[in-house]
Amino acid sequence: MKINCDENTLYDVAELFKNFSDSTRIRILYLLIDKERSVSEIAELLNMNQSAISHQLRLLKNSKLVRNRREGKTIYYSLADDHVLNIISQGIEHVNE
Secondary structure (H helix, E strand, O other): OOOOOOHHHHHHHHHHHHHHHOHHHHHHHHHOOOOOEEHHHHHHHHOOOHHHHHHHHHHHHHOOOEEEEEEOOEEEEEEOOHHHHHHHHHHHHHHHO
8 A cells, every 4th residue: 555645744744653652641642542631630540740741741732642621720631533542552453463
């Protein structure tokens, strides 16, 4: 199968996959597969401080891998779309083969 794209697109794909090269970001994305979660909930589940989680979420949001919504003072994060779920799922399948 041949996919046509230009150099800029290939660069953008490489930048996208950089986000998947960090185990903390992968763990965050994995937690968001089943439901949206707050920063504090993610921090608690990963046994990390909220500042570190917020930093990683900012990177994921800038890469359009997660989205957020505000409810009062709490911000909830979720996967941006089904493409992100598919990438994670395929990665897990590939590693488990």
